[in-house]
Amino acid sequence: MGKEEYQAGDLVFAMLMLLIVLVLLVSIPFETKWFDGVPLVKQPRLWPTFCLVGMALFGLLYSIQIWRNYKFQLGEVQAELNELSSWLRPLEFVFYFVLYVWSVPLVGYLLSTLLFFSLLTIRAGYRTLLMFWVSLATGFGIVVVFKSLLQVKVASGAIYDYLPDGWATFFMIYF
Amino acid sequence: MELILSSFDIFLRWDVWAAILVGSIGGVIIGAIPGVGPAVAIAILLPATYSMDPLIGITVLLGIYGSAMYGGAIPAILINTPGTPVNALTTYDGYSMTKDNKARRALTLAYWSSFTGGIFSIIALIFMTSLIAKVAPLFGSRDILMAALLGLVLVIISHRKQTLIAGMLVFFGMFISTIGMESVKYSMRFTFDQSWLLSGFDLITVLLGLFAVSQAFTLLIGNDKRVSMPSLKGKKREGFFELMKYKTVALISSAMGVIMGIIPGVGEFLAQFFSYNIARSISDKPERFGKGAPEGIIASEAANNAVPAAAMIPLLALGIPGEALTAMMLSVFYVHNIIPGPDLFVKHIDFVYGLYASLILINIIVMIFLLVATKHLLKIIQIPQRFLGVSILGLSFVGVYTLRNSMIDCIMCAVFGIFGYALKRLNLPIVPIILGMVLGNIMELKFRASQARIDTLFDYINRPISGIIFAIIVITLLIHFWSIWRQYRKEN
Numbered sequence: 001m002g003k004e005e006y007q008a009g010d011l012v013f014a015m016l017m018l019l020i021v022l023v024l025l026v027s028i029p030f031e032t033k034w035f036d037g038v039p040l041v042k043q044p045r046l047w048p049t050f051c052l053v054g055m056a057l058f059g060l061l062y063s064i065q066i067w068r069n070y071k072f073q074l075g076e077v078q079a080e081l082n083e084l085s086s087w088l089r090p091l092e093f094v095f096y097f098v099l100y101v102w103s104v105p106l107v108g109y110l111l112s113t114l115l116f117f118s119l120l121t122i123r124a125g126y127r128t129l130l131m132f133w134v135s136l137a138t139g140f141g142i143v144v145v146f147k148s149l150l151q152v153k154v155a156s157g158a159i160y161d162y163l164p165d166g167w168a169t170f171f172m173i174y175f
Numbered sequence: 176m177e178l179i180l181s182s183f184d185i186f187l188r189w190d191v192w193a194a195i196l197v198g199s200i201g202g203v204i205i206g207a208i209p210g211v212g213p214a215v216a217i218a219i220l221l222p223a224t225y226s227m228d229p230l231i232g233i234t235v236l237l238g239i240y241g242s243a244m245y246g247g248a249i250p251a252i253l254i255n256t257p258g259t260p261v262n263a264l265t266t267y268d269g270y271s272m273t274k275d276n277k278a279r280r281a282l283t284l285a286y287w288s289s290f291t292g293g294i295f296s297i298i299a300l301i302f303m304t305s306l307i308a309k310v311a312p313l314f315g316s317r318d319i320l321m322a323a324l325l326g327l328v329l330v331i332i333s334h335r336k337q338t339l340i341a342g343m344l345v346f347f348g349m350f351i352s353t354i355g356m357e358s359v360k361y362s363m364r365f366t367f368d369q370s371w372l373l374s375g376f377d378l379i380t381v382l383l384g385l386f387a388v389s390q391a392f393t394l395l396i397g398n399d400k401r402v403s404m405p406s407l408k409g410k411k412r413e414g415f416f417e418l419m420k421y422k423t424v425a426l427i428s429s430a431m432g433v434i435m436g437i438i439p440g441v442g443e444f445l446a447q448f449f450s451y452n453i454a455r456s457i458s459d460k461p462e463r464f465g466k467g468a469p470e471g472i473i474a475s476e477a478a479n480n481a482v483p484a485a486a487m488i489p490l491l492a493l494g495i496p497g498e499a500l501t502a503m504m505l506s507v508f509y510v511h512n513i514i515p516g517p518d519l520f521v522k523h524i525d526f527v528y529g530l531y532a533s534l535i536l537i538n539i540i541v542m543i544f545l546l547v548a549t550k551h552l553l554k555i556i557q558i559p560q561r562f563l564g565v566s567i568l569g570l571s572f573v574g575v576y577t578l579r580n581s582m583i584d585c586i587m588c589a590v591f592g593i594f595g596y597a598l599k600r601l602n603l604p605i606v607p608i609i610l611g612m613v614l615g616n617i618m619e620l621k622f623r624a625s626q627a628r629i630d631t632l633f634d635y636i637n638r639p640i641s642g643i644i645f646a647i648i649v650i651t652l653l654i655h656f657w658s659i660w661r662q663y664r665k666e667n
Contacts (some may be wrong), residue, residue, distance in 0.1 A: 007601055007602065009597070009600065009601050010601060013597065013601055013603075014340075017343060017347075024350070024365070027365070027367075031363070031364060031365045031366070031367065032362070032363075032364050032365070033360065033362040033363070035360060035362075038360075041622075041623075041626055041629070042359070042623065042626060044357045044359065044360050044362045044364060045364075047353050047619045047622070048350060048353040048354075048364050048365060051346050051347075051349040051350035051353060051615065052346070052350055054342070054345075054346035054349070055343055055346035055347050055350060058339050058340075058342035058343035058346060059343045061339050062339040062340050062342075062343055065339060083600070086600065087593065087596065087597040087600065088593070089392075089396055090392035090395075090396065090592065090593050090596050091593070093391070093392055093395055093568065094589040094592070094593065096568075097388075097568060097571075097572070097585065097589055098582075098585065098586060098589065100569075100572060101572065101576060101582055101585040102582065104572075104576070105580075113569060116569060116572075117565060117566075117569055120565045120568070120569075121562060121565050124395060124561040124562060124564065124565055125561060126559065126561070126562060131562070134562075135562070135565065138566055138569075139569065142566075142569060142570060142573065146223060146573045146577075150223050150226070151226070152222065152223050152226070152573060152577040153577050153580065154573070154576060154577060154580070155580045
């Protein structure tokens with residue numbers, strides 16, 4: 001019923017999930033409402049409680065199984081912690097992503113996308129002129145397809161207000 | 176008949192043709208790039224399809240879904256790396272044939288097998304439509320509740336060796352769907368006084384985080400692999416003649432794909448696994464399997480390509496998605512107020528026929544494209560992995576930001592991305608979360624809707640359909656526990 005081979009991080013993941021479930025279970029009375037005179041099956045509290053109980057039950061069994069089947073030893077704590085820290089490695093890219101999102105309403109979708117693609121391509125280790133142009137072309141292509149052609153709703157950049165009227169409207173609509 | 180003919184009118188529209196072309200060719204390209212896959216592509220494109228005509232939007236997504244596995248066979252055969260996870264079994268015999276300088280033969284065999292599976296499942300789907308149309312209106316709230324429950328049970332137990340964690344993740348997904356303002360008493364649930372949690376978690380935000388952003392992180396943090404492409408020698412028709420030699424395997428595998436596709440929560444993995452084993456058991460030379468047996472490629476490719484059309488059956492008939500990709504498509508239906516389920520066959524039958532016709536065309540176009548353009552696709556496989564990560568992250572922005580131009584949505588998407596990244600590192604399944612979210616929501620709605628007719632728990636299963644589905648659930652669980660017990664006794 002469980003994974004065949006133990007992997008560093010399995011236990012810490014199970015424990016973290018259990019901890020989250022416990023916090024959520026404890027907060028049921030505060031985060032859901034109970035209406036007097038309403039039958040149990042119609043209470044808004046019922047369904048999230050059912051989900052959390054199910055999650056806790058499976059989570060508990062999963063944790064016990066990992067503990068028993070894989071003969072977890074205290075010496076493996078370091079490996080668990082190393083794995084935990086590796087889950088946080090994407091935080092750097094989350095930061096770039098958030099910066100990108102933040103910049104779109106300021107400098108516009110086109111410019112922020114070109115900057116995001118070119119700088120992240122350099123960060124990813126591609127430092128040739130060819131890859132620089134490829135990254136710009138990819139970013140430009142994405143903006144053209146989604147914003148210019150498919151007209152998806154992306155906030156226009158505040159920077160466009162400084163352009164001459166005709167150009168400002170053009171950029172607001174298409175880029 | 177008139178209805179069927181009128182549904183073909185849609186092919187006089189240029190936008191339908193554009194959707195079919197973009198979906199089918201785009202799907203092949205996406206499938207051919209290891210590390211992208213249809214789930215990532217569909218998650219990214221989903222919000223863009225909201226503003227399209229429902230048939231156009233669904234056709235693009237179906238095109239990607241149906242054709243990605245065709246493309247996924249290319250890297251599986253040529254460089255021993257499946258383009259999509261479900262092409263994994265193709266590597267066994269496909270790559271062996273490539274090593275024997277039979278790459279072209281293996282590729283064309285995979286294409287024709289995929290085509291057979293695809294067309295077979297669409298024909299099955301069309302023939303089953305009349306049956307579904309008759310049975311579907313009989314489904315009430317309790318029946319759909321039981322069908323959704325069956326879906327969840329199957330999702331959990333189909334993750335063999337990971338049943339417990341799959342169960343926990345299903346309930347986690349179900350819990351996520353309860354967050355926000357509930358629709359009966361308008362009370363808040365688990366919003367922690369945060370206004371941005373009032374409307375709960377959007378499915379797209381979670382989907383993009385778990386599938387696309389997590390994949391971008393995986394690619395960005397990983398290393399590029401240098402791949403050398405083998406030369407393609409031989410004739411294009413070799414694969415077709417090879418397939419003709421093993422017609423029975425192709426038909427059995429396609430049928431297996433259809434059966435597995437219809438059952439919610441099962442999908443391509445089990446379909447190809449069973450087909451592969453059946454093909455080996457009926458083969459004259461079972462020892463060749465894994466060493467370049469043509470039947471191995473046929474079994475794997477015909478089965479996994481038969482699943483997409485078949486997976487549409489529970490979605491269209493009952494509004495119950497069987498796996499993550501159909502769960503994504505369900506949201507497109509809802510956005511356009513086309514509610515899948517019994518009414519679909521009464522109110523929008525022309526839409527349904529149009530969908531079937533699009534599916535057939537998608538398969539034909541993909542087949543022609545692959546026979547002509549395989550050589551050019553080889554270059555796409557060589558796109559550097561980390562650059563793909565950059566592109567996926569940039570594209571994920573479009574998917575999530577266009578929902579409501581919200582920074583919070585983007586941050587939540589990134590948080591789910593980290594969660595998905597951890598799950599991927601631990602080889603834990605992501606799909607149960609999505610299905611838990613979608614099916615959990617359906618279950619709560621149907622549970623509440625059925626209360627007017629419920630006095631005792633027995634009332635949930637005293638209708639013929641809900642009773643039958645409940646019996647299937649019980650039998651499925653009994654078989655599952657019996658197999659675990661048998662395995663336990665074998666090991667001890």
